[in-house]
Amino acid sequence: MDVVSDAISAVRLGRASSDRVRTAGTWCVRLDPYEGAGFHVVLAGDCWLLADGGEPVPLATGDAVLLPHGAGHVLADSPVDAAVAARARPLEHYLDGRAAPEPQPGRPAVEMLCGKYRLDRSRVHPLLAELPGVVRLQGGAHGELRSAIALLGGELDARRPGSSIALPSLLDLLLVYMVRASVAGAAPGSWSAALGDPVTAAALQAMHADPAAPWSADRLAAEAGVSRPTLVRRFTPLVGRPPMAYLTWWRLTLAATRLRDTQDSLAAIAAGVGYGSPYALSHAFVREFGTTPGRYRTKITRTPG
Template sequence: MDVVSDAIAAVRIGQPSSNRVRVSGSWCARFAPYDGAGFHVVLEGSCWLLPDGGGPPISLAAGDAVLLPHGTGHVIADSPADAAAVARAVPFELLPGAPGPAAPGGVEMLCGKYRLDRSRVHPLMLELPKVVHLPNRVGSHPELRAAIALLGGELGEQRPGACMAVPSLLDLLLVYMIRSWMAEGSGGAWSAVLGDPVAAAALRALHSDPAAPWTNERLAAQAGVSRPTLARRFTALVGRPPMAYLTWWRLTYAATLLRDTPDPLAAIARRVGYGTPYAFSHAFSREFGTTPGRYRAGAAKAS
């Protein structure tokens, strides 16, 4: 696994959901804050997004994609609405959508959301801004454009296998939106981390085999540098020393396994590099403030 895939997999829970919306005339719809991430893709027409907490309205044109990775409440409207109009915004669920193609001057959108577990968010996900706007520009992000086209087609028609295709395309869309944000050059610290050959090589090794008996010396050899060089560059970029990151990632990965698999504690302990269930349980309790068994029970109840 690579870091971006692991960062997404660690927080994504349940099935994503989406629908295709067509609306015209004067309209203003509110999306309440959500314990997950939301997205919009404009297929036809244009509209405006106004995030809660201030900030300028964002103009969305056909082909634009926008991700709200922290579930920020927001308003979508036909115009950059003033405060009075925003206060009158109807809940999105009550927005009247007209069947068929969008009327002249109207807009057609894909709107959806991902459920996320905020208890163990990777720092790569934490540094995403509250709104990631990916404008449609000629030649930009072809993979994202292809995923949007495929998803729009699946949601527009009842095709055989759509129940399998749509969730997979939604997961792909999330990956491509984050990848596109990083490629835009506004990816923050983790763009620099993954662009550094030493830090990136060390992270690939740790994420590929977290159960391996890693040491600073072994990891430095894997990255092709001396131990002091690895420690200096990794710590400066990632924000914690290599072995501290490894411990954190092992327990974060273990939490994902507890949530997503029925594997016994002994098997999970081995997969994340702990020799005994006792050692694993002690480390997990120290990190999460609860035992692995209680964590698993809570995750099952929440799903």
């Protein structure tokens, strides 16, 4: 697994949900804050998005927008201000026909795919935590994204055999492309810059590829082809903690994910994340989470996706 894949896998819960929305004329939709990540794909037409506390963002055909922290927002046919936002109707009204505006001359119809990814916010990887509240990606500037949107549109149009498997998989692919593009376009100095530094990236890749290996700072430095002091000097400012501290945090994050998503025994989880015994894992887990692994597993409620 690579860092981006691991960061997404650690917080994903169940499958994404989505609705196809068609509207025209004058319209304004409100979506409340959500414990996950919201997304919209403009399949036809254009519109505007206004996140709570943000600025209006124009969206055109082929564009995708990700709200990685689940911010409440408004979608509308024209630039949105506070007065317009106050008149917004819930999205559900457009889905059940209670707010279906009539087409108007000069105002082309708009078709969107609107949805949500369920996320576990308790252990968000810093790579995802640092993403801005609104990530707008222009389809014309991202070939992979454009292809994914075209495939999504085709599955929605045809509802061909197998679409019940294809659609969730394409939505997962869409999330990867949106996060990948966001990371690639991040400002210098952000955590994602660690992936652009060959020394830091090599150490991260080694840890994520085999978190259970008996890593030491010297062994990680050897993987990156540098001395231990050089690794620490380059790794720590970019990642926000020294290599071995990051490894501990990531191992415990993986343990928490397996406690949440599987019925694996504590011994199996300990071995899988690099601890020599269930006792050693439990001791480190309490230090990090303030509770035992067993109590942590009991408290988690797994809502069906």
